[in-house]
Amino acid sequence: MILRHTKTVRIIHWSIALSIFSLFFSGFGQMPLYKRYMLTDFAPWTGDYWLTLHLHYLGAIVLMTAVAWHIVFHGIRKETGLLPRSGDIGESYLILKAMITGGTEPPSDKYLAEQRLAYAYIAVTVGLLIVTGVIKVIKNLGINLNDSLLFWSTQLHNLGSVLLLFGVIAHLAAFIPAANRKLLPSMFHGKVDEEYVKHRHSIWYEQLKKKGAKR
Amino acid sequence: MKPLSRRQFLKRTAVASLIGATALVGVNEKTQAAADPMATVIDLTKCDGCTGEKIPRCVAACKDKNRSRYPQPQKPIMDYWPRKGFEDWSDKQQVINRLTPYNWIYVQKITVNGSMVYIPRRCMHCDNPPCAKLCPFSAISINPDSAVTIDPEVCFGGAKCRDVCPWGIPARQAGLGLYMKLAPKFGGGGVMYKCDMCHDLVETGQQPVCVNACPRQAMTFGSMSAIKNLAKERKQALNGYLYGMEENGGTATYYVSAVSFAEIDAALIKAGVVDGKPGRSGMPPVAGKMDELGNLSSAMLIAPVAGIFAAGWTAYRSIKRGEE
Numbered sequence A: 001m002i003l004r005h006t007k008t009v010r011i012i013h014w015s016i017a018l019s020i021f022s023l024f025f026s027g028f029g030q031m032p033l034y035k036r037y038m039l040t041d042f043a044p045w046t047g048d049y050w051l052t053l054h055l056h057y058l059g060a061i062v063l064m065t066a067v068a069w070h071i072v073f074h075g076i077r078k079e080t081g082l083l084p085r086s087g088d089i090g091e092s093y094l095i096l097k098a099m100i101t102g103g104t105e106p107p108s109d110k111y112l113a114e115q116r117l118a119y120a121y122i123a124v125t126v127g128l129l130i131v132t133g134v135i136k137v138i139k140n141l142g143i144n145l146n147d148s149l150l151f152w153s154t155q156l157h158n159l160g161s162v163l164l165l166f167g168v169i170a171h172l173a174a175f176i177p178a179a180n181r182k183l184l185p186s187m188f189h190g191k192v193d194e195e196y197v198k199h200r201h202s203i204w205y206e207q208l209k210k211k212g213a214k215r
Numbered sequence B: 001m002k003p004l005s006r007r008q009f010l011k012r013t014a015v016a017s018l019i020g021a022t023a024l025v026g027v028n029e030k031t032q033a034a035a036d037p038m039a040t041v042i043d044l045t046k047c048d049g050c051t052g053e054k055i056p057r058c059v060a061a062c063k064d065k066n067r068s069r070y071p072q073p074q075k076p077i078m079d080y081w082p083r084k085g086f087e088d089w090s091d092k093q094q095v096i097n098r099l100t101p102y103n104w105i106y107v108q109k110i111t112v113n114g115s116m117v118y119i120p121r122r123c124m125h126c127d128n129p130p131c132a133k134l135c136p137f138s139a140i141s142i143n144p145d146s147a148v149t150i151d152p153e154v155c156f157g158g159a160k161c162r163d164v165c166p167w168g169i170p171a172r173q174a175g176l177g178l179y180m181k182l183a184p185k186f187g188g189g190g191v192m193y194k195c196d197m198c199h200d201l202v203e204t205g206q207q208p209v210c211v212n213a214c215p216r217q218a219m220t221f222g223s224m225s226a227i228k229n230l231a232k233e234r235k236q237a238l239n240g241y242l243y244g245m246e247e248n249g250g251t252a253t254y255y256v257s258a259v260s261f262a263e264i265d266a267a268l269i270k271a272g273v274v275d276g277k278p279g280r281s282g283m284p285p286v287a288g289k290m291d292e293l294g295n296l297s298s299a300m301l302i303a304p305v306a307g308i309f310a311a312g313w314t315a316y317r318s319i320k321r322g323e324e
Helices: A007-030 A049-076 A088-101 A113-140 A147-173 A194-200 A202-211 B006-024 B057-069 B130-134 B160-164 B199-203 B209-213 B224-238 B261-270 B289-320
Strands: B038-043 B106-112 B115-121 B140-142 B148-150 B171-173 B191-193 B219-223 B241-243 B253-257
Touching: A007 A049, A007 A147, A049 A113, A049 B160, A049 B289, A088 A113, A113 A147, A113 B130, A113 B289, A194 A202, B038 B224, B057 B106, B057 B209, B106 B261, B115 B261, B130 B140, B130 B160, B130 B289, B148 B191, B209 B219, B219 B224, B224 B241, B224 B253, B253 B261
Parallel strands: B038 B253
Antiparallel strands: B038 B219, B106 B115, B140 B148, B171 B191, B241 B253
């Protein structure tokens, strides 16, 4: 087995994932949805805007702390393997094609090209949500902000939520193809099968061999 | 708040003094062109509900001014699926005993300790209004003149503003607005309507029409500082009570009364004037709900900074230890 995700990375990943799920739930609660769609008949508290707002704030505290950690920690350590590279779109196409046709995938680094693109998509939408969310929080502190700034922050926050929802659905859907499923347990215990790495992440495997870092 | 320059201070003091003096003699003339916050004081010892008239004059004046802005729903109106029913006041436009999309001010009438009390009710125009702050589409604006206004072109009619308003003021009309152009069956509920403090008039230095229409000068409108002083002085003179200055973190509408608002509120509930349905509110004590978010908001802004320092320290240690 080979260590793919350290404990720190897994904690941050799950902090971000769980806070995003809680933010979706409390955020949709801020829309007048739960009363309309009768969720309040089963769980009356879901219709309490003040409660869901507090939950939204708590979720945001966890998300923003974890995101800040992620950027600074990997920034200082110069770990940029998840950032998109030129040619990632074409390479993603080849990987998808190989998964569908059963052909041979191009050699990959620690992260597949499509994973780097997915990371960028989610990072940009989360960034958008944090920036617009902070503006909305400042507004709630009793500070009357410029109407246009507030209006567009609100609309972009709503749009960002929908874009992130699509991103999360796509992220989870990535585990439908059998080829990707071996990565899933590594999000819990951190390790992936050596044969899998050798076969699918051959560039990374070669680097590990050179470093003698197999575990 | 921005510090005032000497010139601004003198100007505002002069204007406030002038308005205060004007208000004190009971003459409601033109107010300053409103870039400053404005407010209204409603003296319940003066309001008699225009007894003997078919419609209180403040209500009639509001209707005359705003009739062209009243909702024109497309019929038939769809249910709020999956629920049955929708909010439609278009066939009840004559209703004047509660707030509706067609009636933005009304006068409550109640007996308290054997005396009749008449209470003109409309939007309080809060300083930190939950309706505007929590609208999920930013359809509600807080204007420099204190007017809290709803943009009917942006409003989706979810009625969250009414739910978070301590007085449940905004009223909903189904069958029109943005939701009709998107997915009317599945989301949205119409457009919310309420008093806009005659923002268009106030912007040009005029007063709300309800204030002008009052035959007993029960309402006085002017700069917030002057009106606050007037309200406090009147309260002192009456040895009475004040409502609206502290409630919900402060508003731009101050009621002055000779009887306590706790008694008024209890009487409104007992008499069924407050019927538990939208458009008829009591006068309960109201804590500033938006203020409660303060600590959590501060924590939200500080938390990432803590994350940054913790990450910096951990990254440094891991590099030092040569960890992968």
